[in-house]
Amino acid sequence: MSADAPVAGATPFHVDGGTVGVLLLHGFSSVPGSLYGLASALADAGYTVSAPLLPGHGSTIDALQAATWREWLACAVTHFEALRATCRHVVVIGHSMGGALSTWLAATHDVAAYVVINPQLLRPAHVADQVAASLAEGVVLGPPIGGDVKKGGGRPPTMSFTPLVALQQLFDALPSVAAVLTHITAPGLLLSSREDHVVPSSNGDALVAAQPGVTRVWLEESYHVATVDHDAERINAHVLEFIAKEINA
16 A cells, blocks of 8 residues: 655644633544644634644554544544543534534534534535445545645645545544534534535535524635635634634623
8 A cells, every 4th residue: 555754734733721622623634734823823812722633644544544433533522521621611623524523522512612614524425436436446545635725835734645445434424423413502603615626515504404503604715725725814713703702602
């Protein structure tokens, strides 16, 4: 199997701050570096911030290929509970696959509020069938999926290939995520790129249908990895405003 070099930005981010904690969860094949800008803005605002590296990510293709949804979810729960043990309130934020993990936490744990950015919440039937067919033919690697940005400057931190066994793990878990969306009672903020070449906006539509009270903001100048794209500062501002409003409500 092809190897990969360690990914820049794989170092977890943690800053101790006040009594409100914020957990940030990156996307599939990505790393915490895709959320460093938002994490730093939250830390500068005085929050306790944690952005872990999800299992299998950030090192080699083999490591990610062997990782499972159960491990990613366990990692998210462990870091949420660590923040909950020391903070009065905990907000969860997730991008892409991190959005699936965040909404699952919001549906099953004592989450004060949640934010999702271009979340992957629905099993993409056609793509999932293509992945299954590729695996049946012995093809285990696909092209990278984490480089979808509108502005120039190179590809954001991500793996150079997509391990299809691990991607299938994600797709197989998504129906269980979609099933609990209606269980969420915490306030939510949904940030959706108008043009996303990785996760269609129908995923956000599903969240709005399940949670009519969710606040949706459209991002007009960014693609899938919006946290490192043209709308990064706008995202930071929306998230800071939303947390301040909801936690102090």
